[in-house]
Amino acid sequence: xxxxxxxxxxxxxPEGATVAFNCTYSNSASQSFFWxxxxxxxxxxxxxxxxxxxxxxxxxxxxxNRASQYISLLIRDSKLSDSATYxxxxxxxxxxxxxPTFGRGTSLIVHP
Amino acid sequence: xxxxxxxxxHQVTQMGQEVILRCVPxxxxxxxxxxxxxxxxxxxxxxxxxxxxxxxxxxxxDDQFSVERPDGSNFxxxxxxxxxxDSAMYFCASSENEPVATExxxxxxxxxxxxxxxx
Numbered sequence: 001x002x003x004x005x006x007x008x009x010x011x012x013x014p015e016g017a018t019v020a021f022n023c024t025y026s027n028s029a030s031q032s033f034f035w036x037x038x039x040x041x042x043x044x045x046x047x048x049x050x051x052x053x054x055x056x057x058x059x060x061x062x063x064x065n066r067a068s069q070y071i072s073l074l075i076r077d078s079k080l081s082d083s084a085t086y087x088x089x090x091x092x093x094x095x096x097x098x099x100p101t102f103g104r105g106t107s108l109i110v111h112p
Numbered sequence: 113x114x115x116x117x118x119x120x121x122h123q124v125t126q127m128g129q130e131v132i133l134r135c136v137p138x139x140x141x142x143x144x145x146x147x148x149x150x151x152x153x154x155x156x157x158x159x160x161x162x163x164x165x166x167x168x169x170x171x172x173x174d175d176q177f178s179v180e181r182p183d184g185s186n187f188x189x190x191x192x193x194x195x196x197x198d199s200a201m202y203f204c205a206s207s208e209n210e211p212v213a214t215e216x217x218x219x220x221x222x223x224x225x226x227x228x229x230x231x
Contacts, residue, residue: 032211032218043203043222044155087155091211091218097167098211100145100220102155 003027003101004090010107017078021106023088024070031098033064035073036087038105044087047073078110114138118204118223125194125230133189133226135204144187145205145220146179148172155203161187162210194230201225 006023013019025033033050048055050062050071061074071090075082088103117136125131137144146158159169159179166179178190187206191198204223211218 034219038155041201043224046219046221049219089220095168097160097162099157099160099168100205100211101157102147104154 003092004088004103006086006088006103006106008104008106010109012109012111013078015078015080015110015112017110018074018076019078019108020072020074021086021088021108022070022072023090023103023106024068025088025090025092026069027090027092028066028069030069030090030092032091032100033062033071034089034100035060035062035071036089036102038085038087040085044089044102047086075108078108080110080112083108083110114221116204116206116221116223118202118226120226121224122227123229125228127196127230128193131191131194131228133191133202133204133228135187135189135223136185137187137204137206138208138221139185141206141208141221143167143207143210143220144181145207146189147203147205147222148200149203149225150200158189158202191228194228196230199228199230201227 035047036044037047038044054063059076063072085105087105091098144161149155160167203225205220207220208217209215
């Protein structure tokens with residue numbers, strides 16, 4: 001079973017749309033959760049951390065559901081510049097240390 | 113804004129040659145990581161480093177790989193005898209604290225990567 005799973009997409013949406021991504025993780029002892037954004041052939045860049053109470057940063061809202069072991073990212077009022085791959089990152093214990101583990105990413109294409 | 117820097121941005125090497133990829137983590141960070149991403153695939157963990165020693169390594173990180181923090185600033189990844197399948201983007205990352213729920217500032221910040229091409 002994969003540790004961190006994401007729907008690869010692509011999600012193809014018009015400007016202004018609201019789009020949501022989910023990510024599931026297998027390790028119930030996972031500690032920290034993040035969403036990163038990766039543009040083509042670039043490094044992953046932190047979009048936001050995901051807190052137990054949920055958190056919002058402008059048009060972006062992240063939620064954590066520990067009972068069902070998934071996190072979500074909601075993007076409102078999509079912009080063309082939101083087109084990218086969104087990576088779910090979960091830190092899970094591996095032999096005592098907590099290692100950020102990546103999902104495969106969900107591709108988002110926002111079109112005019 | 114502090115950032116992780118990596119050099120070179122692109123390295124082409126012949127199969128069997130040794131390569132050293134260099135990284136300068138953010139100065140007050142204590143946890144360091146190397147990841148790789150083969151074109152079109154996911155970001156894969158290679159190794160983590162804390163307190164001047166390896167804390168975790170993945171199955172990918174075999175005897176051909178080694179890491180060093182030689183001078184308190186640089187963090188290097190060495191591949192002793194490169195293979196064609198080592199061709200990938202290699203990312204260095206650092207974080208201030210270990211990514212556990214009880215800590216703040218646990219986010220990992222990534223360098224721009226070194227594209228390694230083995231021919």
